[in-house]
Amino acid sequence: MGMGAWVCFECRIAVRRNTQYRGQVPCPECGKRCAYLGYKIPVPPKSKPRLWQQLQVQLARERAEAHQQAVLNNTRLRHELEREIARIERLPTNPGRRSLLRQLQNRLSYL
Numbered sequence: 001m002g003m004g005a006w007v008c009f010e011c012r013i014a015v016r017r018n019t020q021y022r023g024q025v026p027c028p029e030c031g032k033r034c035a036y037l038g039y040k041i042p043v044p045p046k047s048k049p050r051l052w053q054q055l056q057v058q059l060a061r062e063r064a065e066a067h068q069q070a071v072l073n074n075t076r077l078r079h080e081l082e083r084e085i086a087r088i089e090r091l092p093t094n095p096g097r098r099s100l101l102r103q104l105q106n107r108l109s110y111l
């Protein structure tokens with residue numbers, strides 16, 4: 001809750017909105033889409049282009065790491081499901097096995 005900042009790195013402008021806001025925030029200067037900065041990171045002064053550049057690099061790195069982590073989590077989950085499917089396929093047939101296998105394969109197909 002509270003106010004968060006969206007920034008345009010080219011114009012070095014911050015736009016503040018409620019953090020619940022989910023739409024796109026256009027830069028009031030150039031009209032391009034602002035990047036969400038959050039509410040914890042302080043916005044650098046407009047007169048400090050180097051700080052803005054560092055912030056942009058830092059933000060890009062954090063996004064890349066978060067993405068990488070999401071890919072890793074997805075891969076791990078996929079392997080767990082594949083292992084579970086293989087384990088169940090080795091079990092003797094019983095009434096619940098087919099539907100359980102179908103459920104797991106269905107979940108796998110959404111990864």
Ligand SMILES: [Zn+2]
Pocket residue numbers: 008009010011012013027028029030031032
């Ligand atoms: Zn702009």
